[in-house]
Amino acid sequence: MRRLAVSFIAFHWAQANISHEEQGGLGTNIDQAALDAAIACNKKYGTLKFLVLENEAVNAAVEDDIRRDLAKVGFTVKAETLSKEAINEARQSGNFHFSLTETWGTPYDPYSFASGWIDGLGGEGVFPAMENFVPPSSRQDLFDLVHEVLQEEKPLLLKQKWAKIHNYYHAQAVMLPLWGKRIPTLLNSRLTGYQAGYQQFDYPVHKLAPVTGPTTVTIAPGAQTGMFQTVGYLDAHTYGPNEFFSSNWVYEGLVSYGIGGQILPSLATAWTVESNNIGGDTYTFMLREGVKFHDGTPWDCAAAKLNFDYILNGELRSRHGWYGVPLYIEDWTCKDDINFVLRTNLKHGPFLQELTFIRPIRMISPAAFINGNSTDPTSHNSCRVDWGIIDGNDFSEDVVCAGINGIYGTGPFAYDSRETVTITTSEGEQKEVDDEVVFTAFEDYWGGAPAIKRLEVKRYQTSEEVKTALLSGELDVVWGSGVLSDSDIFDIENDVELQGKIKTIIHAINKAAFVEQELKGLQQVVDNVFPLEAPFCDVDLTPRWDYDLEKAILLSCVKEEGGIFTVATETKDDDDNNPLALALGLGLGFPLLAVIAFAASFYHKSKKFEEELNLRKKEGAVDA
Numbered sequence: 001m002r003r004l005a006v007s008f009i010a011f012h013w014a015q016a017n018i019s020h021e022e023q024g025g026l027g028t029n030i031d032q033a034a035l036d037a038a039i040a041c042n043k044k045y046g047t048l049k050f051l052v053l054e055n056e057a058v059n060a061a062v063e064d065d066i067r068r069d070l071a072k073v074g075f076t077v078k079a080e081t082l083s084k085e086a087i088n089e090a091r092q093s094g095n096f097h098f099s100l101t102e103t104w105g106t107p108y109d110p111y112s113f114a115s116g117w118i119d120g121l122g123g124e125g126v127f128p129a130m131e132n133f134v135p136p137s138s139r140q141d142l143f144d145l146v147h148e149v150l151q152e153e154k155p156l157l158l159k160q161k162w163a164k165i166h167n168y169y170h171a172q173a174v175m176l177p178l179w180g181k182r183i184p185t186l187l188n189s190r191l192t193g194y195q196a197g198y199q200q201f202d203y204p205v206h207k208l209a210p211v212t213g214p215t216t217v218t219i220a221p222g223a224q225t226g227m228f229q230t231v232g233y234l235d236a237h238t239y240g241p242n243e244f245f246s247s248n249w250v251y252e253g254l255v256s257y258g259i260g261g262q263i264l265p266s267l268a269t270a271w272t273v274e275s276n277n278i279g280g281d282t283y284t285f286m287l288r289e290g291v292k293f294h295d296g297t298p299w300d301c302a303a304a305k306l307n308f309d310y311i312l313n314g315e316l317r318s319r320h321g322w323y324g325v326p327l328y329i330e331d332w333t334c335k336d337d338i339n340f341v342l343r344t345n346l347k348h349g350p351f352l353q354e355l356t357f358i359r360p361i362r363m364i365s366p367a368a369f370i371n372g373n374s375t376d377p378t379s380h381n382s383c384r385v386d387w388g389i390i391d392g393n394d395f396s397e398d399v400v401c402a403g404i405n406g407i408y409g410t411g412p413f414a415y416d417s418r419e420t421v422t423i424t425t426s427e428g429e430q431k432e433v434d435d436e437v438v439f440t441a442f443e444d445y446w447g448g449a450p451a452i453k454r455l456e457v458k459r460y461q462t463s464e465e466v467k468t469a470l471l472s473g474e475l476d477v478v479w480g481s482g483v484l485s486d487s488d489i490f491d492i493e494n495d496v497e498l499q500g501k502i503k504t505i506i507h508a509i510n511k512a513a514f515v516e517q518e519l520k521g522l523q524q525v526v527d528n529v530f531p532l533e534a535p536f537c538d539v540d541l542t543p544r545w546d547y548d549l550e551k552a553i554l555l556s557c558v559k560e561e562g563g564i565f566t567v568a569t570e571t572k573d574d575d576d577n578n579p580l581a582l583a584l585g586l587g588l589g590f591p592l593l594a595v596i597a598f599a600a601s602f603y604h605k606s607k608k609f610e611e612e613l614n615l616r617k618k619e620g621a622v623d624a
Helices: 032-043 057-071 084-093 111-119 126-132 139-150 155-172 244-250 301-311 324-328 463-472 486-493 496-508 511-517 549-555 589-603 606-619
Strands: 003-011 047-053 076-082 098-102 175-182 184-188 216-223 255-257 263-265 268-275 281-287 329-334 339-344 413-424 430-441 454-458 477-479 558-561 564-567 580-584
Touching: 047 057, 047 084, 057 076, 057 098, 057 486, 076 084, 084 098, 084 126, 111 126, 111 139, 111 324, 126 139, 126 155, 139 155, 184 486, 216 244, 216 463, 244 413, 244 430, 263 268, 281 301, 301 329, 301 339, 324 329, 463 486
Parallel strands: 047 076, 047 098, 216 454, 216 477
Antiparallel strands: 003 098, 003 175, 184 477, 184 580, 255 263, 268 281, 281 339, 329 339, 413 430, 430 454, 558 564
């Protein structure tokens, strides 16, 4: 299963006034007296503030465990559940003692996530946490190491320099890695074609295809807010509250991110890289021909240049300066209709990788700019209206944000409509959210029109509502973390009743007998689904799935009361088969489907099995 991000705790102890010297001293053989002393010592720090994101199922599941562990050594911890906006503000200002957070995942890790530490705008709380570095180490020294590695291109030196960075911050103990984040996907079994995304919030729904039922599909996606709340403005050139997954359905960039960090063609089919005479590289992109935006406008070099004119105009370079591309691009030009040229003024190793980011360098139809095809990126920029005027501090001109007048990209889905409602946040503020957002298949998509013709993004208030909708068939897909708790996913994946049915089947089949009788002993009974002669398959597997009638009976829907065996009362409708397939990063749900269908079919024959069981009891095969 692919891990796309790492969850960790960022510690900001400045308010608690804890020094490294005060934490040391206890050996490994801690007796009760030592523990009592530690509890007394740690209580003096008062109540510690623990930031937790609201409406995020995984956070909700683990925060009490963390508080409970810390209580064992005397720390009093109060969890403060905040909205996405509020928790980002608290993290950036250092208004916390520790915060449950995560890296940005691929392709942002490690380059851009580490770059984000420097300006402190990433919202993860790492910048204030680094105030706790113990001299002679310093936050600035670490930032200098990050600046240095961003300009390195040689693989061996990159490995060495990143190792130095990892060891530097690790030694300071301001971040505690917890787990590698996995991106779960639960699909209705009427859908096929699942493929995992390669970056966080990359949900390639356009590759799914309904094999039965309608071509309308409903989805509850994992969002930056945990459970989905809104797709935001859906303008490709700015940030939150825009959601990554929906922007990725609508807008595309020059290149895309593939498995193992491969840089793959997207709106550019090929590219070349050459050193230039201004200290950087020249990238020439051959653009994909025959592509259209959702409004019918053709994609060409003029459209590519216009987008860069808007995204990187004036002081917007600094606004987007949390990563390298906006900072190191010198200029961009069209060689002809299909060749787009970018020049950098500094070597920047992850340049192509950064062009795969879902925002802000994705392509909008020229017709969506306020003044259409006329180039006016200074007085009517595509940046969000509520950004106002971007003052020209480091660059010469102020930029006036005017937004866009249409949501037109080149992606597999086009925006259709939304239904909104006003809710009250945990901070008591009124907020407009999306109850439902509809996208439709882009029939002229260059990669082939999606089989899903209407995609409905649904908002639910609780994880329990999502689980109920999924199990009832009202909801087709849950894609992404934070929607269902891991325990809910585990329960669905490891349906106890289903596993009992499967094992009943396994132990009830006397394979040795029919191989001997029907196949005349010419075939060999095996325990592995792969031949023993196949590479790496000569493995002794336990438990052994051998014929065992007694075990099959005990695993069946049989209950025993006072030595009398009867069929257990069934609480579910016999026709209510499990409609779900679980896909965790690598499409693991599909092999399971065949087994589910087999077990469900067997289950419908339970009436006949009850009669056979009663007959066997009469014959003494089962003790009464």
